[in-house]
Amino acid sequence: MMMKICVISDLHGRLPQNIKSCDLLLIAGDVCGHVDNPGSVRDMTYQAKWLNTTFRKWQEDVYAKKIVGICGNHDFVFEQRPDLIPLDLPWTYLQDSSTTVNGVKIWGSPMSLFFFSWAFNAPEEGGEEALAALYARIPKDTDIIISHGPPFGYGDRTIDGRYVGSHALVDAIDRIKPRYVITGHIHEAYGSYER
Numbered sequence: 001m002m003m004k005i006c007v008i009s010d011l012h013g014r015l016p017q018n019i020k021s022c023d024l025l026l027i028a029g030d031v032c033g034h035v036d037n038p039g040s041v042r043d044m045t046y047q048a049k050w051l052n053t054t055f056r057k058w059q060e061d062v063y064a065k066k067i068v069g070i071c072g073n074h075d076f077v078f079e080q081r082p083d084l085i086p087l088d089l090p091w092t093y094l095q096d097s098s099t100t101v102n103g104v105k106i107w108g109s110p111m112s113l114f115f116f117s118w119a120f121n122a123p124e125e126g127g128e129e130a131l132a133a134l135y136a137r138i139p140k141d142t143d144i145i146i147s148h149g150p151p152f153g154y155g156d157r158t159i160d161g162r163y164v165g166s167h168a169l170v171d172a173i174d175r176i177k178p179r180y181v182i183t184g185h186i187h188e189a190y191g192s193y194e195r
Helices: 038-042 044-061 076-080 127-135 167-176
Strands: 005-008 022-028 064-070 097-101 104-109 144-147 180-183
Touching: 022 144, 022 180, 038 044, 044 076, 064 097, 064 104, 064 144, 127 167, 144 167
Parallel strands: 005 022, 022 064, 104 144, 144 180
Antiparallel strands: 097 104
């Protein structure tokens, strides 16, 4: 069966209204907003309320049959206060886990290498080893990997020229050979890449 898939990432509270009708909408992290409230980035109560109101309404209105997403380094409430998150949001949230949509197996993780002490960071020391252990759990038959942190050399070059992607993710991609890898995190390195 042919599926129409749309992909977005790094929303930071900006919820696009122009998403075309699709079978599957994939969200690659940094969902929670601070556009209208810059001080909210580490405010768990604000993030939980936003998820239960603005984000919920947007999810219900978007023209996608199914929404699957992960978090990212700005989504502190998911990392530090998951008890505040509404359990009935109309999406499938992946946190180092898998789901299957119309026969397509998707694995997702919010993790990235240490980056300014944000949420879902691998340890500053031994980060690649920690990510390698995490990625070793990705099922071999995975069709799509969604990772907030990018693989090394693909969408990971920061504005100051540093490459902040993970070698361990590259190794996992080489081992699994998924059809697609969806990432976010480094805004200025957006685009599509082939290996």
